[in-house]
Amino acid sequence: MISALVASMADRTGRSLEQWIQLIRTDGPDPLDQKAVRSWLKTEHGLPQDTQFTVAHMAALDAGWVPPSTLQYVDQLYSGKKAVLRPLHDQVTDLILSLDTGDDGGQVSVEGRATYIPFIRRTQFAAVAPGPYGRLRVGVRLRSEIPEVSGLEVEPAKNFAQATHWVHLSAEATADDVAALKPLIRAAYEQNG
Template identity: 30%
Template sequence: MADPQAALLTQVKNIQAKTGLTLAQMHAQIEASGKEKYAEKRSWVMERFGLGHGDANTVVHFIGKPLPDVQVGAAPPAAEGDPLDAIYTGKKAALRPLHDAVMARIAELGDFEIAPKKTYLSLRRNKQFAMVGPATASEVEIGLNCKTLAPHPRLKILAPGGMCQATTRISDASQVDAVLLGWIAAAYQAAA
């Protein structure tokens, strides 16, 4: 079962990275907007900051409440038992920023659940749509659960019956590009 606190901290970190603002700064702008109802505030946040429904809901949820301690550009504080600390250890520790870059882009798609496993994160909607974790000391692997992906030199098509139909590996943030994001988006939509 995913650690809800760790998932929340990751979500807030990603929101702040996307907008370049802290929750407190966004809250000040919401207050200045004159919006009063919860749904009005959420819609305003979606339009103003370009956030999805789930991220906007999280921003509005924390109005008037203690804010999570997350700084823009910083890794979330390690929760006790943070699964990423166990996944990205030793020689694989240097891959954590690459993992975070992938997750930040995936978070832009909308709401999903993160289910940590021993060696990767399972990303789920109604069903798993992707897996993200270290493959080697220099590559992060992204598993894609989507039957409609066209063959591509960067994709490895897997045998039927597995957890994912295809995988790809990246070793640099520049590879988190439109092609990869298109595959992830297709898998995300297929898991609706």
């Protein structure tokens, strides 16, 4: 997606990515402050959100920023009071990655984000993050059938990591609770590959 966005940027915005980066260097905010750059690109230049994020990210990289690794993102998400959810996060991650076996194995990538950890095949199919009230949020993108999940409440998701549905697990969730997610995650895995 980013390569297509960059390729069409000059036609859509009147400037190439390199020209936007140069403009930020000369007239914009500190390129390492991606939030300020995105705001400036929106208010001063009217760029759409996806373009703001791409330009800000690339300008920060050009200025020497090194993005955190996936593990560093996970460590940040589960620090402080949310550290109690880390073992549960790791169990759900293991479950998700266990689906990626056989002839089509190796297709799942795990990435890092500031607020969630996405799991991607051809498109993102699952995301895991600390949720409200000390629970772990597991979101999935379902394009057709919604499987029954024994003992867990599957709800329509609201503005979370491209998910159409989610489940919240308490910090006290058991291995059986995590295992109950398997049909839901498998459906999302199959529908997004």
